[in-house]
Amino acid sequence: MTRLSDIRISTLDLAPIRADGGPGQALRNSLELARHVERLGYTRFWVAEHHNMDGIASSATAVLIGYLAAGTSTIRVGAGGVMLPNHAPLVIAEQFGTLETLYPGRIDLGLGRAPGADQYTAHALRRDRAGSADDFPADVEEMQRYFGPRTPDQRVIAMPGTGTGVPIWILGSSLFGAQLAGMKGLPFAFASHFAPRMLHEAIRVYRNHFTPSAVLDKPYVMLGVPLLAADSDERAEYLATSAYQRILALIRGQSLVQRPPVESMEGLWLPHERQAVGDFFGLAVIGGPEKVRARLEVLLEQTNADELIFTSDMYDFADRLRSYEILAELHRG
Template sequence: MKTLAETAFSVLDLAPIRDDGTPADALHNSLSLARHVEALDFTRFWLAEHHNMDGIASAATSVVIGYVAGGTTRIRVGSGGVMLPNHPPLVVAENFGTLATLYPGRIDLGLGRAPGADQYTMRALRRDSGSNGEDFPEQVAELQELLGPRHPGQRLLAMPGSGTNVPIWLLGSSLFSAQLAAREGLPYAFASHFAPRFLHDAIRLYRDNFRPSAVLDKPYVAIGVPLVAADTDAEATFLATTAYQRVLSLMRGESLRMKPPVANMAGLWQPQEQQAVKNFFDMAVVGGPDTVRARLNAILEKTQADEMIFTCDMYDHAKRLHAFDIAAAARGEARAAA
């Protein structure tokens, strides 16, 4: 049985933009958060690719990864993920090969199969709007070849990229990528921070069918966990309303810029919307230090995850940093007791 003491902690950031802020503010806050969790001994800091969303500043994911990697010293920085169907594998290999050349041993390449965009955005990205991701395994294989050792007769070369062996992760919210990650012996991250429904089925499928590879000799599972931690349960419940409002806006097709927390969500959502938001946050850790510690242990007991990757939408940046202090303290207490 895995314990909290041995569980890796990481962050998935979308560079959230406040209703009174700018993209520059959001990106500066991302670097600030990365530096903060690096000091807390977190393993990695990932950024997600989203397009055509006014409250997210991480669309140019590889560029932001370079910014964060350049402003930190030890923490791994990567994508959680790059939506591979949106890009030619050669371009992805060159981008991440360049990052790995500049920051050796610190770059991760997490890959998603979904487009993460509507038909207008897909057209703007020059992606075939009729594509459904069925060629994702072939794209992954092509990318692995471009990032792997150069072999005789290889006609297509990523430079930089060739020979960098940037670690590839497969990300997913369904069973497809779990099966592919198991077959290829790759690490797997499940997007339970927004789509927890198939979490247990996916990680069971991945572990049961895992084939050892040159990358991994046994399965490695990371899970997404929304985090809203504060000094008391009451304060955390209040602060969490920023995240609830953001998801509600996503469901309604409204602006995703972060809004201040509110004392009560009553009147802001309909009953069916409230249930939908609750389902979205089924894996959330919301509370004061004792509640956070208990919730983290409960999640770990059920999933036996190797790593927890936290998302954290909080309006006040200083309180957001403090939330990670509380999570790190819970793990630190477990390590001290081990």
């Protein structure tokens, strides 16, 4: 059986903005968190592309990755991920080729096919570029060519980028990404931190379709996990109410700035909203150290994942730091 100490652990950060804060503090916190988990032995620190969301400061993903890589020394830094329909592949290849050139051996590029935005934001991002999720497989192949060795007949190159071999991950919250990642022999990161329903089927599809490639000889699965760890179960349940409120706001189309925890969610949500928030956090790990350990052992027994990447949406930054400390202590055994 796979044990927690046998796998890699990593961090996914959205640079959350507090109700009483601003994007500057959120970005500085992101760097401090990256340094914190680097000291604790985490493998990678990823940030995600989101647009038109007042509670998330990680929209300019490549720029933020440069800031994080410059302020750390060993941890891998990357995108979890870049939503490729929003961008021309050449532009992303140049950005991440530049990052890899500046910070060799430390950059990851996770690619997603969802737009990550509403139709109005998508139009603002793309204007006349008719990017579509249907283009995703071809766009991934184009990206691989830009990072590979230059060929004699190659008319367009990414500079920097050519020959850098930036590791590409396929991200997914459905079966499409799982199948594509398997067929291309690429590592697969499943977004179970917000879409846990398809988890087991996606892993099965990925492993069944896996074809060895130049980058992987066997499947590699990373799972996103919401982490709300504290020194006691009661404390963790209390702190988790901030995360519940944020997803409730997402469902309602309200502001996504972080809200302080509350003693009870009763009266804040309707029954169907409580169910929807519960579904969103279906894979969440909430509790004190022993509860967290038990929950993660069950997850690993069920999935045999190779790596877990954790997001911790807590209002007070000190609580987020402690949450990752508790996990690191469990990981060390």
